[in-house]
Amino acid sequence: MDLFVASLLSGISLGIVYFLVATGLSLIMGLMGIINLAHGALFMLGAYLGITVAKSTGNFILGIFAGVIGAGIAGLVIERGFLRGLYKRYLEQILLTFGFIYIITNLHLWIYGPWAKAPFVPELLTGSVPIGEFYFPIHRLAVIIVGVVTCLGLWWLQEKTKVGAIVRAGMDDAEMTTGLGINLTPITIGAFFLGSALAGFAGVAGTPLLGQINLEAGLKMLLVALAVCVVGGVGSIQGALVGALLIGISTALAATYLPVLAMFMMYIAMALILVLRPSGLMGRKF
């Protein structure tokens, strides 16, 4: 029983990290119709930057701040500088943002070298709590709490604020929304920044769970984010959470009980959803 509980908690914490990465991508895809394949690279950027700052200052909060702002700004540069003119031109978006993966990865190779970076875990969050026979790291519990709070915050933003209403309207019908006299541009810029910043945050906070950050992370986390969007549905925060938790928990449970399947769970989930419910579990039509 303890084994199951420990695995479940591992899966939930992993799922929360996946949620934090994917929700930004989902938001951007849903609201702006933009496929930003460099989203995973922003996770990597936030992680490298945040960990470097945290390690040199000894301050985790500063590190998170650096990672969040760094990723947010990078996202903005990509959007304002390059993606702006490519609304609804999906092929060009894919080519452009895929190119950005290589650019960002190579920049990191220049700056940080080819070696992986170990995560930074603040003093407060080191150590583990016993769960029956097993130990569960405190920083994983912290990630779960932070993830839930973020999810609630985003949900409140989406459902209970005017900005959120505009975002939802823009996702459903951008032309109509602009037609009603609402200026979508600052909202979409804000959403792009927020989505990218969330990826950066996931990078700093999530790296302790993933063990380390390396140059492969850009593509790896992109795959994860896309899988979550497929499973949970695009444009929905609840969907991103459900999809992410499903993938995280199934991966963790498979790793415990059926290790040979563990790496495939993400793809099995994706395949099942595409067959049974192509728009995702809670997706808006994309």
Add this chain to the structure above:
Amino acid sequence: MKSKMLLVLAVLALVASTAVFGACKAAPVEEEPIKIGGLFEMTGFLVSLGTESYQAVTVALEEVDYQVAGRRIEFIWEDTASDVAVCMDKLRKIVETDKVHVVFGTVFTGSNYAIVPYVDKMGVPNINVTAHPEDCVLAGDWDWQIMGTGSQMTYAMGLYAYEELGYRTATTIATDYEAGYAYMGGFTQGFTDSGGKIIQQQWYPFGTADFSPYIIKAGDADVLATWMVGDALIPSLTQFKELGVWEKMPIIGASCAGLLDPRILQEAGAAVEGYITESHYTHVIDAPGNKEFVEAYEERWDLLPGNYAGSSYAAMQILLEALRISGGDASPQALASALDSVSIDTIRGHISFNEARLGQTSAYIVRIDREGGINIPRVIARYSVSSKLVGDKLVFSSVRQ
């Protein structure tokens, strides 16, 4: 009119003489250089290992000024991106287009399985800097494994765990592929040959970042023996510490893979304190020429050399010695017999080859100490490791030095 004619003649004469002199200068044809082809994982998940290897080879070649036995050396190297298909493309390029005399490198076992039959077919010597599994290595004739097979090296660790550390039961976690089976296999063989018992073996797939399921399921034994490669090193060791494994039982490594790469060793932080493992090389080894190599490497690359750097330099020492023995003759048969006859003290100890072209050498048992926040490797034992082909099986023997 006359002066114009004179001018034209003068110009023509000048041009003609330049052509003649130019041709004269180019006349002596330069002797064809010895072409050493290198394959390195400069990107992908084995990037730190491949980069180290490349850096060490550069140090070795620069030391001899790219010359041996009176001939120039041309070093042609490619990035395999830690991918078998890319590696094979690059291999074909350096062998068939660049016409290299000898192939050097790749640390990735997966790639090596593909390289061995190819170099056999093409009749080009292949020097391996790390210890690959038996079935890979014995499949072909044109490979010189400077450290024998993976299992040959870790056999000593199995002996040490039983004889010196006093463990009687062990549970293991290793990467689920051929190199994992080989390295862990050597350890379990050494351990069980001594009288120990392996109570459980777990294998994790490539790309695993979360080791908690394996840690949670690890049985109660005297020791946990591990073999992790590449990007699994830091996460696994960190998680072993976090999840309280050290409180239950000590952790040792069948072999250290890339852990003793100085950058990775420091990145791993406090998680590796007290870890004992076999290592093919570490910069603190007391062997002839090692201190000088470490200084030269540090000066050139501003880093201490790790496992793969040391092994690659030792492999270059062997290759250069072979070329000296053959008098600079890099043709396949001459180079092959020269390599077979090499028996020298390298920076990681004495190396010679047995009839299966497997290196007969030493394995080092290393402990990671932590002082003042820095991880320091310490050699605590040395074993001679040798193998003999009996029929089609390899039999190992290992003696504490």
